[in-house]
Amino acid sequence: MRVVVTGATGNVGIAVLDALAAEPEVTSIAGLARRRPDREKAGVEWVSADVRHSDLETLFRGADVVIHLAWSFQPTRQPLETWRTNVGGTERVLEAVAAAGVPALIYASSIGAYSPATGDDPVDETWPTEGWPGASYMVEKAYVERLLDLFEHRHGECRVVRMRPAFLFQDASASEQRRLFAGPFVPNRLFRTGPLPLLPYPRRLRFQTLHTTDVGRAYAAAVVRDVHGAFNLAADPVLDRAEVERTLGVRTVAVPQRTVRTAVAAAWHLHLVPANPGLFDALLHLPVMSTRRARAELDWTPRIAATDTLRQFLDAFRRGAGGPTPSLAAEAGGTARHREISSGIGARDPVDE
Template identity: 55%
Template sequence: MRIVVTGATGNIGTGVVAALSADPQVEAITGLARRTAGEPPAKTEYVGADVERDDLVPLFRGAAAVVHLAWLFQPTRRPERTWRSNVLGSLRVFDAAAEAGVPKLVYSSSVGAYSPREDDEPVTEDWPTHGWPGAAYTREKSYLERYLDAFEQRHPELAVVRVRPGFVFQRAAATEQRRLFAGPFIPGSLVRPGLVPVVPDVRGLRFQVVHTADLADAVRRAVTRPVRGAFNIATGPVVDPRFVADLLHARTVPVPAGVVRAAVDAAWRLHAVPASPGLFDAVLRLPLLDTTRAESELDWQPRHDAAETLREFLAGLREGAGADTAPLAPDRHRLHEVATGVGRRP
């Protein structure tokens, strides 16, 4: 079987391509990306394509499945820009898959698509997916859930799988994620045990993570097994400020959420950080995920727990880790792109 993967060179995409290339059932992988990458894994061909503007039907025709991972996190100050790429681009992917006669569509949604929940009882896949309206990311993920509800009614012949992971980390994505959410003024080299004395203990701040390789394995199973519907993907234990403080050998200091929110807002307005205060609001309201369905129907089990996943990510931050693709490139390669104009979009 041939599988098409959009966003093949990003954090999730590199993991999914690697997992699919190792599966003997998969004969070929077409990895779509806006910018070129290094040497592709076995069975894989990288193709330059933009889901927002290019003709996708010829690329999808004859594929056994399309895995849609392409997503633009920035610029948060221009939500109309991310809407065009993430929402309108995704609609083009879904419609092209149907027109090309692809039998399966696997879409990477998010825990951010879920409606807030006041307690810590984990939610199953039937929890409402109305998101948090104050952040572009959660609005976009929620909108696409609504679109897929109607899309599945129009195309019952196409098996649609929605994978809803927690926060996705790996070593190779550490520098990219620092650029996307923390910006250039927070040096990753300082995030090491013993150098961070305190961690703000914000009441209600807790979330779940999953290693990129474990999420990729769940996606591979969703591609190759006769399943449809939504699957929550996360690993344990739940991460909160005390958990992070233990990893950094630091102590926690209680800080009201409003104080942190005001600091994030001020830094965002000063262009010191790229993550918006609305995204902080959304994180405070994320529900926890029940992964029973993935475990029972996909036979999925994570190989990395939360502590191992975050330790690897923090090590990647300290080392300035990256990979041989444009999204995951270390800072020195990104600086070369900016200076030379390589990879720039019109």
């Protein structure tokens, strides 16, 4: 079985490659990335490619499965640029999958595609996917869901799987995720896993997370099993204020959401952080996902608890840990690079998811 992976060098990509390499049915793996890694990876053929303009049909020909992970988070101040990669690039992937006659497509959707929810009752994969209108990431994820609806209608012969994971973390992604969401002006010591004097915590904030190695296993299971449709992916427990206190050994103080949003918006307008306040709004309205379908049909269960994932990631964040690919390298960013992103200069190329 030959599998082609777009965005193969990112946070999810490297975990997916490892999981695929462990599957006996997978005999050939092509890892597509805009920036080809210097080092080889056992069992993986690196291919330099950009979903915006490369000849994807030729690259996909002969594949049994295409896994589409490539996604750009920045520059958030230029949403047209991310749209060209995330929506336009995905349109080109879908066209190439159809033209090359690939039997199966697995797409990296997200919890961010889901419509807002106000309660804590877990939702299944039938929950509406209209996203949050104030954040480009959510709008683009929701729009691609509509592209997939149309693709399935036109190409019923292709098995389509949509993975909708919660927030994904691993040690190797710490530096990349700092560059994408926090920026270099947030001190490492703020995220140490030892006791903090007091941690401000937005009221009613709760979220789900998952270790990236576990999501890689889910993708590999979807490759070798005859499944289709959407799968929610998350680990227990749901992280709320009480759980964060227990996990990190800190005392928290509830802060009004409006206060936190005002602070985030001020930092955004001062170009101190690369993540806009719309992402914070979206975070507060995400549903809690049920993972019953993935556990049943993929025979998948997370091996790492959400609490352990959070604790390990914050320690890696503090240490400035990075990964072995250009996207994940610890030295790939910095203050100068952050200023380029914040001002809308540079950062026009895809960041592999």
